[in-house]
Amino acid sequence: MKKHRKWFQSVILFGLATVAAVTLIGGIVSKQDPPGVGDPAPDFVLPGLDGGEFRLSDYRGRPVLINFWGTYCPPCVAEMPLIQQYYDMHREQGLVVLGVNENDPVVTARAFVRQLGLSFPILMDRDRVRKAYGVTAYPTTFFVGGDGRVVAIEEGEMNENDLRGALSLLFGTDG
Numbered sequence: 001m002k003k004h005r006k007w008f009q010s011v012i013l014f015g016l017a018t019v020a021a022v023t024l025i026g027g028i029v030s031k032q033d034p035p036g037v038g039d040p041a042p043d044f045v046l047p048g049l050d051g052g053e054f055r056l057s058d059y060r061g062r063p064v065l066i067n068f069w070g071t072y073c074p075p076c077v078a079e080m081p082l083i084q085q086y087y088d089m090h091r092e093q094g095l096v097v098l099g100v101n102e103n104d105p106v107v108t109a110r111a112f113v114r115q116l117g118l119s120f121p122i123l124m125d126r127d128r129v130r131k132a133y134g135v136t137a138y139p140t141t142f143f144v145g146g147d148g149r150v151v152a153i154e155e156g157e158m159n160e161n162d163l164r165g166a167l168s169l170l171f172g173t174d175g
Contacts (some may be wrong), residue, residue, distance in 0.1 A: 009170055021129070024106035037153060041144040042132045049110055054098065054123050057148070063170045064096045064144040068130055071104050071112045073074065073138040075157035082114055087120050093171065100125050102138065143170045147150020 045055045049120075055149055056064065064109045065082060069076035080099075087097045097120035099107045106124065115163055123129075132144060143152040152166040 002067045004138075008099045025079055032132065034132070035142070035150050038090060039150050041142060041150050041171065042129075044129045044132065046125055046129060049101075049106065049113060049124065050130055052121075054121055056144070059096045060148055061146045062094045062096050063146060063167075064098060065170070066098050066100060066133075066142040066144060066166075068100045068102060068125075068133070068141070070102045070134045071108055076139040077112075079139060079157045080118065082158065082160060082163060084120070086167060090167065090171075095167075095170075098123055099119075102130055104129065121155050135161070141146050141166070143167070145170060 004090055032042075041056060043055065043057045045053055048054050056066075065083070065087075067076075067079075069080070071077065083097060083099075087095060099118065099120060099122045101122055101124055102122075103110075103126060109124065112118075134138075137155055139155075139157060141154045141158060142150055143154075145151045151169045154162050154166055158166075
């Protein structure tokens with residue numbers, strides 16, 4: 001009986017070690033570095049508040065601002081009117097703004113959008129896209145050129161100079 005118990009314990013220990021090794025190796029192999037300036041922006045598909053589906057690659061050839069935010073984040077809330085203002089100013093030039101909401105209930109996000117009169121698409125993420133982009137602080141904004149590469153990244157609340165400067169890089173203009 002004792003002989004079988006040791007054998008059984010060895011099999012369990014080996015099984016646990018195998019699972020741990022596979023998990024560790026799988027995590028290392030599948031771990032993608034978040035995009036930096038000059039890197040391709042990871043493509044994604046997310047549902048929008050309007051019920052549609054939004055795919056980043058559908059906007060290839062156009063400048064895209066991707067803003068990761070949540071209503072629970074005071075700096076996110078504070079910068080939204082500025083983002084809307086610059087979207088209104090530059091949408092004729094092809095600017096796309098995608099607001100990627102992080103973990104708010106749909107009803108909360110809808111009320112927020114209505115209250116501020118936001119007219120750009122709000123997409124609902126549940127940490128999948130946030131992780132792909134390596135976002136650890138809110139708000140974080142990625143500026144993606146028409147070629148699909150990241151042109152600038154702004155972490156934290158943007159002021160007018162931050163937004164104007166990043167958009168200048170995005171559009172390839174001075175100021």
